[in-house]
Amino acid sequence: MIHGSGLLDKSRKIQLRPVFIQHWNDEYLVYNNLTADTHLLDTISGELIVEMAKTDLSKKQIVDYLLENYNDIQVQNAELYIDNIIEKFYQMELLDTEV
Numbered sequence: 049m050i051h052g053s054g055l056l057d058k059s060r061k062i063q064l065r066p067v068f069i070q071h072w073n074d075e076y077l078v079y080n081n082l083t084a085d086t087h088l089l090d091t092i093s094g095e096l097i098v099e100m101a102k103t104d105l106s107k108k109q110i111v112d113y114l115l116e117n118y119n120d121i122q123v124q125n126a127e128l129y130i131d132n133i134i135e136k137f138y139q140m141e142l143l144d145t146e147v
Contacts, residue, residue, distance in 0.1 A: 058111075061104040062134065063144040069098060083141050092118070093133055097142070107134065 066081040076094025078087045089097060092114070099105065099113055107130060114126045121129070137143050 058108040059106050061106055062100065062110070063104050064097070064100040064137075065142055065144050067097070067101060067142060069094070069101060071098075078140075078142065080140070080142060085141065087140050087142070092129075093136070096133060097137075107131075110134075 068079040068081065070077040070079075071094060074091040076089040076091075076097060078089055078094075078097055079085075080087070095117070096110060096113070100110070105113070107127075110133075111123070111126050111130050114121060114130060115123065118126075134143070
């Protein structure tokens with residue numbers, strides 16, 4: 049379930065908290081500078097965190113990124129996958145934007 053009121057607005061920018069990201073092969077280690085928590089992410093989640101660290105992205109931009117970089121994913125599956133990743137990032141306290 050996405051937090052906040054209703055579904056996440058696809059055009060609303062999602063803000064990542066200050067993080068330090070380290071990448072090895074297909075794993076990403078993310079250190080949350082505010083909570084001092086460390087998280088190990090898979091390839092797709094890690095690549096999305098790297099993109100989100102560059103600039104605030106909307107859900108639509110994140111879905112578009114996923115579709116552009118992973119040709120075997122369909123739009124409906126991408127949107128559901130991104131909803132789940134955003135929820136996971138929120139639970140990890142990696143997002144400033146309440147989603």
